[in-house]
Amino acid sequence: MNHDNQVAIAKAGSIPVVVAVLQQHPTHTGVQKQACKALVWITRGNDDNWVAMAKAGGIHVVVTALQQHLTHVGVQEEACKVLNQVATMLATRRPRPRQVVLMS
Numbered sequence: 001m002n003h004d005n006q007v008a009i010a011k012a013g014s015i016p017v018v019v020a021v022l023q024q025h026p027t028h029t030g031v032q033k034q035a036c037k038a039l040v041w042i043t044r045g046n047d048d049n050w051v052a053m054a055k056a057g058g059i060h061v062v063v064t065a066l067q068q069h070l071t072h073v074g075v076q077e078e079a080c081k082v083l084n085q086v087a088t089m090l091a092t093r094r095p096r097p098r099q100v101v102l103m104s
Helices: 003-011 014-024 029-043 047-055 058-068 073-092 098-103
Strands: none
Touching (some): 003 029, 003 047, 014 029, 014 047, 014 058, 029 047, 029 058, 029 073, 047 058, 047 073, 058 073
């Protein structure tokens, strides 16, 4: 996904909606996997979008997905991608807005 598409998708309000989908369908593995995958693509390499995801409670719902779907490889894989991406962004960006991530 290119940067312009990420910005447009985020401006359309997708990030809080995807986080809400994760919250509203905690037992549906397909929804959990696809919502995590969406967060990966929307936030990849885009500081503003991953900060918006963290502020919307995205870190918490992704960790919840990991906890609730321990035996579903697809959910585990996509949720770990989200967390890996956030950890990578924190490790490589300056300044590091850690307080934003910890808020969720």
